[in-house]
Amino acid sequence: MAENPRSFQDIILRLQSYWASKGCAVLQPYDMEVGAGTFHPATTLRSLGNKSWAAAYVQPSRRPTDGRYGENPNRLQHYYQYQVLIKPSPPDLQDLYLGSLSAIGIDAGLHDIRFVEDDWESPTLGAWGLGWEVWCDGMEVSQFTYFQQVGGHDCKPVSGELTYGLERLAMYVLGIDHVMEMPFNDPQSPIPLKYGDIFRQTEEEYSRHNFDGATTEMLLRHFEDAEAECGRLLDMPADDPKTGKRIILAHPAYDQCIKASHLFNLLDARGVISVTERQAYIGRVRTLAKKCADAFVMTEAGASV
């Protein structure tokens, strides 16, 4: 095996080339603020319908409530997930996954790798699946899920989803105790950069923004706007008078759902959502996600034929 990775980006690059070599389309991150890689339409929407699919990508993810001003050794409001989605789930998905660990330097001959029950559920996406969290020497390094339902639709066939928390995984592989100390590029580079060189300041800025800066009235208004827009786009007749084609606005509507979800997360971080309201907001986002899923399965990419 090649020598062990030396930097954060080395780990990402190895995952990219590993999954590319296993036949996945290596996609780019979705260009919107999302809470997790699952929100990328390449996962949420593409897990619907019966067309085969295989994609892998890095997804920058934001969890406003997790901001710690860059001080906590492993908590960040902005972090990266590595996401793989293969439909139908191949019979050797566990072996493929273990191969990816080996590619980033986790040798099963030295480490203790375990699949520990963990059923995944996303109340905002109306989605659930069964699987495990994968432990390496007692640390959770990935989520491994067989999707059963997304947006209220049964997944037929079933997609296998792998999610790696990249910072945590990389810190473990590289033996780093504080995320900000992790080499981002090769420490031997002419200009070596650590994770903190790139993100310490933004973690501070966004932590302050998320907890104290963001204007709640505006966020509330934008939430309502996104919600309304999502519904409006989906209510448009499928037949486009201009082109004469049948064009359902599933993806543009889903963008609004993503927006609403992120706005809700920001409102949550601002502390303006009470415990009872919380459930109501989650329910509203779920309704949008379900509508988008309903629309997507009417399109060519999402159909079951």
Next chain:
Amino acid sequence: MPDLLIELFSEEIPARMQARASDDLKSLVIIGLVEAGLTYSGAAAFATPRRLALSVEGLSAASKAVREERKGPATTAPDQAIEGFLRSTGLTRDQLEARDLGKGQAYFAVIEKPGRAAAEIIAEVLEHTIRNFPWPKSMRWGAGSLRWVRPLHSIICLLTDEAGATIVPLEIDGITAGNTTRGHRFLSKGDIRVSGFEDYEAKLKKAHVILRTEERADAIWHDATNQAFANGLEVVEDKGLLAEVSGLVEWPVVLSGKIGEAFLGLPAEVLQTSMKEHQKFFSVRNPRSGRIEGFVTVANTETADHGATILKGNQKVLSARLSDARFFYENDLRVAKAGMGEWLDGLANVTFHNKLGSQRDRIARIAALAREIAPMVGADPAKAEEAAIIAKADLRSAMVGEFPELQGVMGRYYALAAGRAPEVADAARDHYSPLGPSDDVPTAPISVTVALADKLDTLTGFWAIDEKPTGSKDPFALRRAALGVIRLVLANDLRLHLDRLIDTQILRHKTAGNGDRKSAALLDAVLDEIADHGVFGAAVRAIIDQIEGDAPDWVQMVTHHTPDLSDSLVEFFHDRLKVFLRDEGIRHDVIDACLAMPGSDDLTLLVKRARALSGFMGSEDGENLIQGYKRASNILTQAEAKDGVEYSYGADVKFAEGDEEKALFAALDRAEAAIAPAMKAEDFGAAMAAMAALRAPIDAFFTAVQVNSDNQVVRRNRLNLLSRIRSICLSVADLNRIEG
């Protein structure tokens, strides 16, 4: 006699489901085989993280041919009846036999079922078992439609006899049964071919898989305790964790580590909970200091560096987790030392139930009730109130937010840090008890008081908003709360008027937030009075009469309080008590006989009476006395109905004719003289013994004497005598409720 081996090999089965699944596999397959006419001599099932296995020994090679005769309708019966018979037997009309039955002819069906080969039956049964397996949660995978707990990869279905092993032909959704399996995920390569159960178990072991869960558990425990012992330490026993960990590994390798010095100051419960919940570590204790100083983790693999990398990794994760815990603990201690005010205020923002207000509202009610209960339990009212107020403060602490199971335990630490008295702090920990049936019942007066007040507030609250448990639905665990009250009362031998406490707290719920401050003080006084003397006490009126001007709304509620709700809750307690006493072997009719007596809301008295009556009923005298009593009571009831009068007084020994009759008079006098003081002293044993002494005279009386004498004076005298039997017996318990 062939043996059968089945293995269902899948991706990792959740640890908590394995034991149940191997039992289910065994019972479903065995029931299926037996129903299809096969016999067997023994069966055993096994589970590891990746497989369920079943071994059946001494299986019959084929089911026997069966000839069954069934009688059908008469040959003259309408077509519909005959067609129904044909449908149920699967025959056609010409296959039926008509036979003479003397009084006419009837159709008979003769059904012959040929014997079937075991393999055919097994294939059918196993397929049915797999397709209908009762997993708590199951899933689909890939493009298939089969459901299993996680993707199913291969099936062994092998019949073995003297001639060798044969694969049972079977295919389920593309998986063809065979005779191969796989060993350990990392320590074994390739397929393993097996020829029968012994070979299977032995080859698995070579391939680093221990098939038997208890063997894995034993190995873990053995190695863990040995390693700890070698360091002068001891492993904290945890059977649940041991079972879980045994379900997470096929090849257990025990590794011991030390907890970093920086974390040794954390409370033992925090260390244990954090290590167990997050990492499934066993705690290791220093027997000299009693402190948790180390951990045991169980890996699933052997490595070239003898686990050094694995241990280092685990240690690192532990340090991160314990850093979090220490951070929580230190922050919490800061709040606690400042008096816990931040938490107490914060509880106003936590909803307990949308119709029952916030946690702070709830605590205020519990505290008020605790003050009232305290004197009845021998606790200081002010301390009990103080304890109730702080008992749930830790619900707002960061540590309990992270580990809800530490509620109460942390409360005690924080109350001590806040400088509260030890008995007040103990109540924070103990007032949740008893929860499970094996939980200890608190005995310290303040803890008992707060525990009672807490549970009674919950019960009365949900009664007041009409959220009683129905059938199997009990979302607020009210049955458990009622059982908790029962156990607290009985274990501490408490004498409470439960109905008064219930009335008080139901009214407190109903009048919540009612009236201004001045009238609220009066309301408190009224509720105190009700707790002490009941709803109808004169003092309640006296306080209400002090109100000048317009009466606040609560006055109406108090004066118009109907006991329906309290009665229904007391009845709920009685139902739980019956369940509780049933485990002691006390019959429900015995309890009913005691419930009919006054003071049945005093559970201690009630149980004392029920235990005595149950003991009495178990004796020969008791059983016979009941018969004598019933006989007396029946004769009396009939005579009273016939004559239209009540015979209740005036039996005189001077009208007694025979010796037996005179003897009964004397016996009743003796019994009465003994029973009255015994009852007054609540010495039910003595009362029952005195009652038992009546058995022989009553039996003798009925043998020798005809009650319904022609002489009306004598008859009336005898009926009045029977009435004495009745009233003496009924003064002990309502024997009419005794069945049989």
